[in-house]
Amino acid sequence: MMPTWTSPSACHGPTEAQATSPSSTASSTFSIVLLSSSSGKLIGYWPPEECCGSPYRRLNRSLPVISLTLDGAMHAIIYAHGHEMVWNAQLMRDTLYFAGFDDVRSCPPGQSDDPILRGVEGHGAVIGDKFNLIESCTHEARKGPWKASELPASTLPEATDQRYPEVAVILGGAEGWQQDLEEAKRLLNGQKIQYFMVNDQIKTFPEPGIACTLHPDKLNGHFAWLRVRSKAGLPEPIEIWAHRKHGAVTHDTASIDWGGSSGLLAVQVALRKKFRKIIGCGVPMTTEGKHFERHQKWQSAIAFRSGWTRYRKEFEPYFRSMSGWTAEQFGKPDEEWLKS
Secondary structure, X not given: OOOEEEEEEXXXXXXXXXXXXXXXXXXXXXXXXXXXXXXXXXXXXXXXXXXXXXXXXXXXXXXXXXOOOHHHHHHHHHHOOOOOOEOOHHHXXXXXXXXXXXXXXXXXXXXOOOHHHOOOOOHHHHHOHHHHHHHEEEEEEEEOOOOHHHOOHHHOOOXXXXXXXXXXXXXXXXXXXXXXXXXXXXXXXXXXXXXXXXXXXXXXXXXXXXXXXXXXHHOOOOOOHHHHHHHOOOOOOOOXXXXXXXXXXXXXXXXXXXXXXXHHHHHHHHHHOOOOOEEEEOOOOOOOOOEOOOOXXXXXXXXXXXXXXXXHHHHHHHEEEOOHHHHHHHOXXXXXXXXX
């Protein structure tokens, strides 16, 4: 009979710098050692040879072992590399959570949705990427989110009896965005507007505005929103915002993504820029709100509502929408709200 023993190998846990950053990664490795239950002799390893080949087995056999027993194998895996902590995936997730991180997710070593966090693990540099992929697991987590309510009072406009001189208008991609905008303009009656152009609006909206997107790769490259805008002779965006750093982006939210579509990112950016009156046009968050160019239903709209509901306390007093589910949830703008 051959018992199977799973040993979480140790790794150096998150550093202090990682633990205080908006995003952090940490890694944990493991291997399975097969021993004879009668003699205690080491008879095999997992992953098997057909998975990783004899070099990986030779690497593990070269580790100093006190004795060919379960205790000896554990001692080698834990202490042979100068580790300070024994990790497994669940312990890592729990530790990140209790350290104040959320949105904990597993991702392959060296990979991340955030380019800043790609290739930051060092274990593969020691044993090689092939072996590292076999015995490592990586978790990524976010610390936050940023909350408008936690900002110093000086970062928000002072409350006055008069209306704030500018209103932020978010231009989404739903077919009805122009009708929404015309209705909003009638309500604003000449009041100054700062436009926030979302995704495809970046390449076609004719007036100056701030560009916002969760898809910064489309700013250049194949889709080239910025190049299309430039060729059309339209004014350059005042600023270009995304949730992460990118060569075409001028500002980012430091990987803090509320997860509610690019429209919600634009709301987040407007809050950061101290707007207290934000109106959504073409941001209904409904499947029926077809795209104004592709004219297809947005099947993912329902899933993206979770970000809007999760962070509604951060923007609800300052946001209204002209149509759809967002208008039902947060209300439509009116004179009373604008004057408040």
